[in-house]
Amino acid sequence: MNEIISLCKRRGMIFPSSEIYGGINSCWDYGVLGADLKRNVKNAWWYTMVQMRDDVVGVDTSIIMHPDVWKASGHVSNFTDPLVDCKVCKQRFRADHLQSDRCPACGGELTEARQFNLMFKTYVGPVEESAAQVYLRPETAQGIFVDFKTIQAASRLRVPFGIAQIGKSFRNEVSPGNFIFRSREFEQMEMEFFIDDKKDDEWFEYWVEERFKWYLDLGVNPARLRKRRHRPDELAHYAKACVDIEYEFSIGWQEIEGIAHRGRFDLTQHMNQSGKDLSYYDDLTGEHFVPIVIETSAGVDRTLLTFLVDAYAEEGERTVLRLHPRLAPTKVAIFPLQKKPELVEKAREVKRLLQPYLAAAYDETGSIGRRYRRQDEVGTPYGVTIDFDTLNDQAVTVRDRDTMTQNRVVIDQLRNFIQDRMEQYKPLR
Ligand code: GAP
Secondary structure, three states: OHHHHHHHHHOOOEEEOOHHHOOOOOOEEEOHHHHHHHHHHHHHHHHHHHHOOOOEEEEOOOOEOOOHHHHHOOHHHHOEEEEEEEOOOOOEEEHHHOOOOEOOOOOOEEOOOEEEEOOOEEEOOOOOOHHHEEEEOOOOHHHHHHOHHHHHHHHOOOOOEEEEEEEEEEOOOOOOEOOOOEOOEEEEEEEEEEEOOOOHHHHHHHHHHHHHHHHHHOOOOHHHEEEEEOOHHHOOOOOOEEEEEEEEEOOEEEEEEEEEEEEOHHHHHHHHHHOOOOOEEEOOOOEEEOOEEEEEEEEHHHHHHHHHHHHEEEEOOEEEEOOOOOOOOOOEEEEEOOOOHHHHHHHHHHHHHHOOOOOEEEOOOOOHHHHHHHHHOOOOOEEEEEOOOHHHHOEEEEEEOOOOOEEEEEHHHHHHHHHHHHHOOOOOO
């Protein structure tokens, strides 16, 4: 993890927010390459979960919602962590994260645990009074539940179908940490799948497998990925069953995504709280019913950290991020062998040729070896060198990040060559 944190900082990928003021605990900024990587993670999820499916649609709902949403969802009364204070050093801890009943920092005596609600409160409008109090959403899911009927009717969807969304969520975590693994402002990629009551267990298992496969398809090492079924005593207040997808970080096996059987909890609660009918009308059978929901919920930042940790390797002189090319912030880097005007001009021409189709970088400074290494450590899968022969044969050298093999490719074929390689990519283990 420390190597990843320092690489992210050194290359301006991810670093503490408001750093010139000393930072703010557990809030992070994504710099140029980090923002590209994050967008690629979200695009890869949207591609699989929305674009490639006939039964899932995508939405974008607001962060601030009516406060009654969170009463209905159970978050006002149940979304809490047990908090203890050290009577000596005054530090605060999550009681369920402690190994003993003494303070882990100084060994002092701890207070009794009290429940601390994780939702951030704020006010709408100019008056700070309880009537104007709202919350920043702690999950994106509720936006989907309250809009369920509108979206279903407008899209003329029939069960089984899903509604997906990517967006920011906020939790005032008692003990954030481990870089972007647990922070107070983060993004989620969630999908709520609405079904009748006939095949709920099958659908649940289906989504567990689909989501597990997504990580494998994006190159994550299967030996460090597992599914873990929740015991009844660890289920969230809304869940009938839950399976976590976990990754083995240096801090141990940790949840990166949860697949939950939410039953009819959310829709029923919102029907009761709002007084509005959120049942589904089946025009084939003439039945009205409240659908059951299977949810898949992943954190963008946590997933991104998984891809980074899994891709990181140190090999002799070089550090390399073996990111799947679909995730890599830059797909191809273009280098003139020397800083000679005719090579620079040709290299820029090659960049302009690729740029509309592939995120491309250009670098003319330092030795070619150094330039390769600079791109290796940010995961650029292909390097293209323009040399003096290029001016005669209109061919370039393409170097592969993982195998470091080199191929001579004519410029006319270059785009196809790289795109074919990206499509056929297999992680090197
Ligand atoms: N709608 C269900 C839900 O929100 P969750 O298990 O609380 O379930 C789902 O969160 C995912 O969101 C987690 O698996 C994790 O990837 C991400 N997540 C949750 N809290 C987070 C935090 N404080 N920082 C970063 N990611 C977080």
